[in-house]
Amino acid sequence: MTLHPSVAAVRVPVRATLSALDPGDVVAVACSGGADSLALASAAVFEGHKLGLRVVGVTVDHALQPGSAGQADRVVTQLATIGVDETLTARVQVDGSSGLGPEAAAREARYAVLEEVADRLSARLVLLGHTLDDQAETVLLGLTRGSGGRSLQGMRPAFGVFARPLLGVRRDDTVTACQVEGLEAWDDPHNDDPGYTRVRVRRRVLPVLEDELGPGIAEALARTADQLRDDTALLNELATAALDAARRPEGLDVEVLAAQPPALRHRAIHAAALGAGVPPAELTRRHVLEVDRLVVAWRGQQWVDLPGHVRALRRDGLLVIEGS
Template identity: 40%
Template sequence: MPPATLRRPPAVARVLQQVTNSARGHSLFEPGSLVVAAVSGGPDSLCLLHALVRLRRLLRIRLACFHFDHRLRVGSRADAIYVRNQARRVEVPFLMRTAETAPRRGDSVEAWARTARYEALRSVMEEIGSGRAALGHTADDQAETVLLALVRGGGLSAISGMEPLSGPLARPLLHTTREETEGFCRSLGLRPRRDPANQDPAHLRVAVRTGVIPLLEARLGRNVRTSIVRSAELLRRDARLLDELAMAALPGVVSRQGEDVVLHAGRLSELPDALASRVARRVLLGEAIAPEAEHVAGLLRLAVSRSGSRVSLPEGLRARREREYVRVSRPSPKVAR
């Protein structure tokens, strides 16, 4: 069905304006680019798909629909069929991947699912030559993310929430509420799929969504989600400035010697903590490690430790203080005899 003939009742038009403002304000999509919409079948991602279909001519983008089946519950196959039919209805190519592994005992199911889903998404993007994916995170998701980061003791970057554009991932609905995505779907007669896990308060995010935020709003008599989202946006501005300053300091602190990364201990220790920690994080990210606070703190301790001090890092990585430097290296593989 051509975009011009698609219905745009008021609830739909409101979301379309929000997505347009976000796409233009944050330069989410390059003209002529192929955008992969990640669609679970829930109201947020379904709203995302139908919104981008209606805006693809205005935004000058090509669109594909991607669905990932985690195989975590009975009925997940029906979700995939539903999303495929939605993509066909709006004449958008449909792409699907199915989980080939399962979370191990003791693993966070939510973390495993997120990692598996994003890996599959990136694989599909590479396969079809797409440089941008659109995700259905809403203002409600942003508020939940910020509160969870506070509970977990996250730093500025964590409590700043999600960026509208992070690498290849765009989030056009970050200024759209869950109530608005639900209204969008109702206006078009859509019946989104429902994942029971999204209502299970055993998951911390669900507990925040169904318990903490409603309690705050009831006690304060106001919509706290909007305020939290606004605060996160202000914090992101500060975080970006610190990131830029850290990047400017990086060449004077970090160099590479063969396969090793070498940090000048004196220069690293002279940096303000906010910049030094960001430099350390960049080093770890460059070595394909998702840095946690203890890893960053370990590198920073070496900068003021005596020569010979060591720190073990994930993925077999090791850091050692050598005279005026901190050397980050991987052990050489053993040669079979």
């Protein structure tokens, strides 16, 4: 019997991701019950068991919607039917006072609990079900926010214990794969709520771009992310070397920094500010450029106030970034 193309489209990258593991290793699959994560879980069971892996299905209940606990129970039942070796439900408390938006706060809570689950299970990998469509939406959102290369490179295929095998797979394929395999996917109401920017991008913006500019927009955006990720990795490596060369016991050597190209100098300042305690979400390009003026356009200005009660100033030929 010929394997359906959509099922193959999901299984092939999952097989490639899992092939680096050893028999007996544990792999966890984060599953919300949506088509993407459900197709991922099914592929992980099929490919993982062939490799002698232990596959654990994990569902996270964010408690943000009525009936969320019941939905988590349904996902656990589905995961058991698919054939995972163990199921696990984690309930998290989303901190609405963190200053993050609801999506970001939920994501932060979810990743934190998944890391705890990975530690508890001694899992080699935690698989996430983000697709090429998710990647395209992320890149487009980064572009509209003017966030630079860090945002335009989109979601990483792997970081820490996490891996995203489906970043090259279209959402239509995960939906079709579930249908072919007889899996009933859950449609999260949040995915249709136009109050969320990402939903508007998904439902309105990307379809308009496809209609007006032709097909392949999502693939092009994802391809851009791949290219920028390689470029950014190299620039970050060079910037780290520049920052290390400028370090002195009391600060950063201004002459060494000033000799660097702007792309490296700005990245070095950004990293130094984060290292001094500036919250990443609050550090903007405007802050970095203001600090950069202390290096390349100093006219005796006193200091630059940064988020997190941090201050940057120039003292005795050094750039000093410290708590204010």
